[in-house]
Amino acid sequence: MPMRKPVVVVGSLNLDLVAGVERIPLPGQTLTGASFQTFFGGKGGNQAVAVARLGYPVHMVAKVGDDDIGPRLRAGLQEAGVNTRWVTPARGTSSGVALIATDRSGQNSIVVVAGANGKLLPADVARLESLIRSAAIVLLQLEVPLETVARTVELAGRHAVPVMLDPAPARSLPARLLKRVSWLTPNETEAVALCGDGVQGTPNSRQVQQFAERLLAQSGGYVVLKLGGRGAFLAGPGGLRQYLPAFKVKAVDSTAAGDAFNGGLAVALAQGSGRELLQAARFASAVAALSVTRPGAQPSMPTRREVLAFLRRAQVQPARDFA
Ligand code: RIB
Secondary structure (H helix, E strand, O other): OOOOOOEEEEOOOEEEEEEEOOOOOOOOOOOOOOEEEEEEEOHHHHHHHHHHHOOOOEEEEEEEEOOOHHHHHHHHHHHHOOEEEEEEEEOOOOOEEEEEEEOOOOOEEEEEEOHHHHHOOHHHHHOOHHHHHOOOEEEEOOOOOHHHHHHHHHHHHHOOOOEEEOOOOOOOOOHHHHOOOOEEOOEHHHHHHHHOOOOOOOOOHHHHHHHHHHHHHHOOOEEEEEOHHHOEEEEEHHHEEEEEOEEOOOOOOOOOHHHHHHHHHHHHHHHOOOOOHHHHHHHHHHHHHHHOOOOOOHHHOOOHHHHHHHHHHOOEEOOOOOO
Protein backbone atom coordinates (compact mmCIF):
# COMPACT_ATOMS: atom_id res chain seq x y z
CA MET A 1 0.00 0.00 0.00
CA PRO A 2 1.43 3.46 -0.88
CA MET A 3 2.38 5.65 2.11
CA ARG A 4 -0.57 7.78 3.13
CA LYS A 5 0.10 11.41 3.91
CA PRO A 6 -0.84 11.99 7.55
CA VAL A 7 -3.41 14.33 8.99
CA VAL A 8 -1.70 16.88 11.26
CA VAL A 9 -3.71 18.42 14.10
CA VAL A 10 -2.40 21.59 15.76
CA GLY A 11 -4.54 22.28 18.81
CA SER A 12 -5.62 21.80 22.38
CA LEU A 13 -5.68 18.97 24.91
CA ASN A 14 -7.90 19.17 27.98
CA LEU A 15 -8.99 17.00 30.85
CA ASP A 16 -12.79 17.21 30.77
CA LEU A 17 -14.47 17.31 34.20
CA VAL A 18 -18.05 16.35 33.43
CA ALA A 19 -21.07 16.74 35.71
CA GLY A 20 -24.34 15.11 34.68
CA VAL A 21 -27.18 17.52 35.52
CA GLU A 22 -30.97 17.67 35.09
CA ARG A 23 -30.58 20.93 33.17
CA ILE A 24 -27.81 23.38 32.37
CA PRO A 25 -27.53 25.86 35.30
CA LEU A 26 -28.75 29.43 34.82
CA PRO A 27 -26.53 32.36 35.92
CA GLY A 28 -26.35 32.51 39.72
CA GLN A 29 -27.89 29.06 40.15
CA THR A 30 -26.45 26.16 42.16
CA LEU A 31 -27.59 22.73 41.04
CA THR A 32 -26.93 19.29 42.41
CA GLY A 33 -25.26 17.08 39.81
CA ALA A 34 -26.27 13.45 39.36
CA SER A 35 -22.86 12.13 38.27
CA PHE A 36 -19.22 13.07 37.79
CA GLN A 37 -16.70 11.63 35.33
CA THR A 38 -13.42 12.68 33.76
CA PHE A 39 -12.58 12.15 30.08
CA PHE A 40 -9.71 13.11 27.80
CA GLY A 41 -10.83 16.00 25.62
CA GLY A 42 -9.80 19.28 24.03
CA LYS A 43 -10.97 20.08 20.52
CA GLY A 44 -7.58 19.32 19.00
CA GLY A 45 -7.10 16.03 20.82
CA ASN A 46 -10.66 14.96 20.06
CA GLN A 47 -10.17 15.54 16.33
CA ALA A 48 -6.88 13.64 16.38
CA VAL A 49 -8.47 10.69 18.18
CA ALA A 50 -11.39 10.72 15.74
CA VAL A 51 -8.92 10.41 12.85
CA ALA A 52 -6.88 7.67 14.55
CA ARG A 53 -9.95 5.57 15.42
CA LEU A 54 -10.92 5.70 11.75
CA GLY A 55 -7.59 4.01 11.02
CA TYR A 56 -5.86 6.99 9.42
CA PRO A 57 -2.34 8.20 10.39
CA VAL A 58 -2.38 11.38 12.47
CA HIS A 59 0.14 13.58 14.29
CA MET A 60 -0.81 15.84 17.19
CA VAL A 61 1.02 19.11 17.85
CA ALA A 62 0.13 20.37 21.36
CA LYS A 63 1.36 21.46 24.78
CA VAL A 64 0.48 19.79 28.07
CA GLY A 65 1.19 21.01 31.59
CA ASP A 66 4.05 19.76 33.74
CA ASP A 67 1.46 18.40 36.19
CA ASP A 68 0.21 14.83 36.58
CA ILE A 69 -2.52 15.42 33.96
CA GLY A 70 -0.05 16.08 31.11
CA PRO A 71 1.36 12.53 30.82
CA ARG A 72 -2.17 11.11 31.07
CA LEU A 73 -3.41 13.27 28.17
CA ARG A 74 -0.43 12.17 26.11
CA ALA A 75 -0.91 8.49 26.98
CA GLY A 76 -4.61 8.70 26.07
CA LEU A 77 -3.72 9.91 22.59
CA GLN A 78 -1.06 7.22 22.16
CA GLU A 79 -3.49 4.52 23.18
CA ALA A 80 -5.89 5.71 20.47
CA GLY A 81 -3.08 5.51 17.88
CA VAL A 82 -2.16 9.20 17.60
CA ASN A 83 1.52 10.07 17.01
CA THR A 84 2.45 12.24 20.02
CA ARG A 85 6.07 13.07 19.20
CA TRP A 86 5.14 16.77 19.12
CA VAL A 87 3.06 16.81 22.30
CA THR A 88 5.45 18.45 24.75
CA PRO A 89 5.25 19.80 28.31
CA ALA A 90 5.12 23.55 29.04
CA ARG A 91 7.19 24.25 32.14
CA GLY A 92 5.48 25.79 35.17
CA THR A 93 2.02 25.48 33.62
CA SER A 94 -1.01 23.36 34.38
CA SER A 95 -2.71 21.27 31.70
CA GLY A 96 -5.84 22.52 29.96
CA VAL A 97 -9.11 21.60 31.66
CA ALA A 98 -12.76 21.90 30.66
CA LEU A 99 -15.64 22.10 33.12
CA ILE A 100 -18.65 20.55 31.41
CA ALA A 101 -22.28 20.23 32.46
CA THR A 102 -24.27 17.69 30.43
CA ASP A 103 -28.06 17.47 30.69
CA ARG A 104 -30.36 14.52 30.10
CA SER A 105 -30.99 15.39 26.46
CA GLY A 106 -27.24 15.31 25.72
CA GLN A 107 -26.86 19.11 25.52
CA ASN A 108 -23.93 20.70 27.32
CA SER A 109 -22.26 23.90 28.43
CA ILE A 110 -18.46 24.12 28.60
CA VAL A 111 -15.95 26.38 30.35
CA VAL A 112 -12.39 25.88 29.11
CA VAL A 113 -9.28 26.93 31.06
CA ALA A 114 -6.49 26.99 28.47
CA GLY A 115 -3.47 26.34 30.74
CA ALA A 116 -0.67 24.84 28.66
CA ASN A 117 -2.70 25.17 25.45
CA GLY A 118 -2.00 28.90 25.69
CA LYS A 119 1.71 28.13 25.55
CA LEU A 120 1.64 26.58 22.09
CA LEU A 121 3.39 29.42 20.27
CA PRO A 122 4.03 30.33 16.62
CA ALA A 123 7.71 29.37 17.08
CA ASP A 124 6.63 25.85 18.08
CA VAL A 125 4.86 25.27 14.77
CA ALA A 126 7.49 27.11 12.74
CA ARG A 127 9.92 24.40 13.87
CA LEU A 128 7.60 21.78 12.37
CA GLU A 129 7.45 23.07 8.80
CA SER A 130 8.53 19.73 7.35
CA LEU A 131 5.78 17.91 9.28
CA ILE A 132 3.20 20.39 8.02
CA ARG A 133 4.55 20.08 4.47
CA SER A 134 4.11 16.29 4.66
CA ALA A 135 0.41 16.51 5.63
CA ALA A 136 -2.61 15.56 3.55
CA ILE A 137 -4.57 18.14 5.53
CA VAL A 138 -3.98 20.26 8.64
CA LEU A 139 -6.74 20.53 11.26
CA LEU A 140 -7.02 23.62 13.44
CA GLN A 141 -9.40 24.98 16.09
CA LEU A 142 -9.28 28.09 18.30
CA GLU A 143 -8.29 26.78 21.73
CA VAL A 144 -4.63 27.74 21.19
CA PRO A 145 -3.35 31.30 20.58
CA LEU A 146 -4.67 32.88 17.40
CA GLU A 147 -1.11 33.80 16.31
CA THR A 148 -0.24 30.09 16.40
CA VAL A 149 -3.26 29.27 14.26
CA ALA A 150 -2.31 32.04 11.82
CA ARG A 151 1.32 30.85 11.62
CA THR A 152 0.19 27.28 10.93
CA VAL A 153 -2.18 28.46 8.19
CA GLU A 154 0.65 30.44 6.63
CA LEU A 155 3.07 27.48 6.72
CA ALA A 156 0.47 25.13 5.25
CA GLY A 157 -0.30 27.69 2.52
CA ARG A 158 3.39 27.92 1.63
CA HIS A 159 3.31 24.21 0.77
CA ALA A 160 -0.20 24.12 -0.71
CA VAL A 161 -1.43 21.88 2.13
CA PRO A 162 -5.20 22.32 2.68
CA VAL A 163 -6.33 23.59 6.08
CA MET A 164 -9.60 22.77 7.86
CA LEU A 165 -10.42 25.38 10.49
CA ASP A 166 -13.01 24.68 13.16
CA PRO A 167 -13.65 28.25 14.39
CA ALA A 168 -14.43 27.10 17.94
CA PRO A 169 -14.82 28.54 20.53
CA ALA A 170 -16.81 31.25 18.73
CA ARG A 171 -15.07 34.55 17.94
CA SER A 172 -14.49 36.89 15.04
CA LEU A 173 -11.44 36.23 12.83
CA PRO A 174 -9.20 38.36 10.61
CA ALA A 175 -10.21 38.34 6.93
CA ARG A 176 -6.70 37.37 5.78
CA LEU A 177 -6.85 34.21 7.90
CA LEU A 178 -10.26 33.13 6.59
CA LYS A 179 -9.06 33.64 3.01
CA ARG A 180 -6.41 30.98 3.48
CA VAL A 181 -8.73 28.32 4.86
CA SER A 182 -9.82 25.51 2.53
CA TRP A 183 -12.54 24.10 4.81
CA LEU A 184 -14.31 26.32 7.33
CA THR A 185 -16.58 24.33 9.66
CA PRO A 186 -18.51 26.57 12.10
CA ASN A 187 -21.56 25.54 14.06
CA GLU A 188 -24.50 27.96 14.28
CA THR A 189 -23.07 29.99 17.19
CA GLU A 190 -19.68 30.27 15.53
CA ALA A 191 -21.24 31.31 12.22
CA VAL A 192 -23.13 34.09 14.02
CA ALA A 193 -19.88 35.26 15.70
CA LEU A 194 -17.93 35.16 12.43
CA CYS A 195 -20.60 37.09 10.57
CA GLY A 196 -20.84 39.59 13.45
CA ASP A 197 -24.58 39.14 13.34
CA GLY A 198 -27.04 39.85 16.15
CA VAL A 199 -29.15 36.72 15.56
CA GLN A 200 -30.48 35.38 18.88
CA GLY A 201 -31.23 31.70 19.37
CA THR A 202 -31.07 29.05 16.66
CA PRO A 203 -30.87 30.54 13.16
CA ASN A 204 -33.57 29.31 10.78
CA SER A 205 -32.80 27.71 7.42
CA ARG A 206 -32.87 31.04 5.56
CA GLN A 207 -30.44 32.59 8.04
CA VAL A 208 -28.19 29.52 7.84
CA GLN A 209 -28.02 29.87 4.07
CA GLN A 210 -27.28 33.57 4.39
CA PHE A 211 -24.43 32.84 6.82
CA ALA A 212 -23.07 30.22 4.46
CA GLU A 213 -23.08 32.75 1.58
CA ARG A 214 -21.33 35.38 3.65
CA LEU A 215 -18.71 32.99 4.99
CA LEU A 216 -18.13 31.54 1.54
CA ALA A 217 -17.40 35.03 0.23
CA GLN A 218 -14.82 35.47 3.02
CA SER A 219 -13.23 32.02 2.98
CA GLY A 220 -10.74 30.57 0.54
CA GLY A 221 -12.63 27.34 -0.08
CA TYR A 222 -15.65 25.46 1.25
CA VAL A 223 -17.97 26.20 4.15
CA VAL A 224 -19.51 23.34 6.09
CA LEU A 225 -22.04 24.72 8.56
CA LYS A 226 -22.61 22.16 11.31
CA LEU A 227 -26.20 22.23 12.55
CA GLY A 228 -26.11 19.52 15.23
CA GLY A 229 -29.30 17.47 15.21
CA ARG A 230 -30.47 19.38 12.12
CA GLY A 231 -27.55 18.13 9.97
CA ALA A 232 -25.18 20.33 7.97
CA PHE A 233 -25.25 22.86 5.15
CA LEU A 234 -22.48 22.76 2.56
CA ALA A 235 -21.48 25.67 0.35
CA GLY A 236 -18.61 25.83 -2.09
CA PRO A 237 -17.29 27.31 -5.28
CA GLY A 238 -19.06 26.36 -8.49
CA GLY A 239 -22.51 26.87 -7.01
CA LEU A 240 -22.44 24.05 -4.48
CA ARG A 241 -25.25 24.62 -1.98
CA GLN A 242 -26.48 21.48 -0.29
CA TYR A 243 -28.38 20.64 2.88
CA LEU A 244 -27.39 17.33 4.46
CA PRO A 245 -29.87 15.90 6.99
CA ALA A 246 -28.63 14.41 10.28
CA PHE A 247 -28.83 10.71 11.06
CA LYS A 248 -31.43 9.53 13.55
CA VAL A 249 -29.78 8.51 16.84
CA LYS A 250 -30.54 8.55 20.55
CA ALA A 251 -28.29 11.31 21.88
CA VAL A 252 -26.59 10.68 25.21
CA ASP A 253 -23.83 13.30 25.13
CA SER A 254 -23.19 15.78 22.34
CA THR A 255 -19.73 16.78 23.66
CA ALA A 256 -17.18 16.61 20.84
CA ALA A 257 -19.75 15.80 18.13
CA GLY A 258 -18.33 18.67 16.09
CA ASP A 259 -14.82 17.31 16.59
CA ALA A 260 -15.97 13.86 15.49
CA PHE A 261 -17.43 15.45 12.35
CA ASN A 262 -14.18 17.25 11.51
CA GLY A 263 -12.07 14.14 12.10
CA GLY A 264 -14.38 12.13 9.85
CA LEU A 265 -14.44 14.80 7.17
CA ALA A 266 -10.65 15.07 7.17
CA VAL A 267 -10.22 11.31 6.77
CA ALA A 268 -12.79 11.09 3.98
CA LEU A 269 -11.21 14.03 2.13
CA ALA A 270 -7.66 12.75 2.64
CA GLN A 271 -8.65 9.40 1.20
CA GLY A 272 -10.79 10.65 -1.65
CA SER A 273 -9.96 12.91 -4.53
CA GLY A 274 -11.37 15.88 -2.65
CA ARG A 275 -14.16 16.25 -5.18
CA GLU A 276 -16.71 14.10 -3.37
CA LEU A 277 -17.61 16.57 -0.64
CA LEU A 278 -21.10 15.25 -0.27
CA GLN A 279 -20.01 11.67 0.42
CA ALA A 280 -17.25 12.93 2.71
CA ALA A 281 -19.75 15.03 4.69
CA ARG A 282 -22.15 12.08 4.92
CA PHE A 283 -19.32 9.95 6.35
CA ALA A 284 -18.42 12.77 8.78
CA SER A 285 -22.04 13.08 9.80
CA ALA A 286 -22.13 9.34 10.62
CA VAL A 287 -18.96 9.68 12.75
CA ALA A 288 -20.60 12.56 14.64
CA ALA A 289 -23.92 10.72 15.02
CA LEU A 290 -22.22 7.70 16.58
CA SER A 291 -20.18 9.91 18.90
CA VAL A 292 -23.31 11.43 20.47
CA THR A 293 -24.62 7.99 21.40
CA ARG A 294 -21.71 7.56 23.86
CA PRO A 295 -20.56 9.57 26.86
CA GLY A 296 -17.38 11.66 26.89
CA ALA A 297 -15.22 13.30 24.25
CA GLN A 298 -12.37 11.05 23.12
CA PRO A 299 -13.93 7.75 24.28
CA SER A 300 -16.97 8.47 22.10
CA MET A 301 -15.09 8.39 18.78
CA PRO A 302 -16.12 5.40 16.62
CA THR A 303 -13.95 3.05 14.59
CA ARG A 304 -14.16 2.86 10.79
CA ARG A 305 -15.86 -0.53 11.03
CA GLU A 306 -18.55 0.94 13.31
CA VAL A 307 -19.11 3.86 10.95
CA LEU A 308 -19.46 1.63 7.88
CA ALA A 309 -21.89 -0.69 9.70
CA PHE A 310 -23.90 2.34 10.86
CA LEU A 311 -24.07 3.77 7.33
CA ARG A 312 -25.58 0.50 6.04
CA ARG A 313 -28.57 0.74 8.41
CA ALA A 314 -28.81 4.42 9.29
CA GLN A 315 -31.90 6.55 8.74
CA VAL A 316 -31.81 10.28 8.21
CA GLN A 317 -33.96 12.81 9.96
CA PRO A 318 -34.46 15.91 7.76
CA ALA A 319 -34.93 19.12 9.72
CA ARG A 320 -38.42 20.48 9.14
CA ASP A 321 -37.36 23.89 7.91
CA PHE A 322 -34.76 22.46 5.49
CA ALA A 323 -36.72 19.54 4.01
O1 RIB B 1 -15.42 20.15 21.56
C1 RIB B 1 -15.52 19.53 22.82
C2 RIB B 1 -14.34 19.91 23.67
O2 RIB B 1 -14.41 21.28 23.98
C3 RIB B 1 -14.27 19.23 25.01
O3 RIB B 1 -13.60 17.99 24.95
C4 RIB B 1 -13.59 20.26 25.89
O4 RIB B 1 -12.31 19.89 26.30
C5 RIB B 1 -13.57 21.54 25.06
O5 RIB B 1 -12.33 21.78 24.53
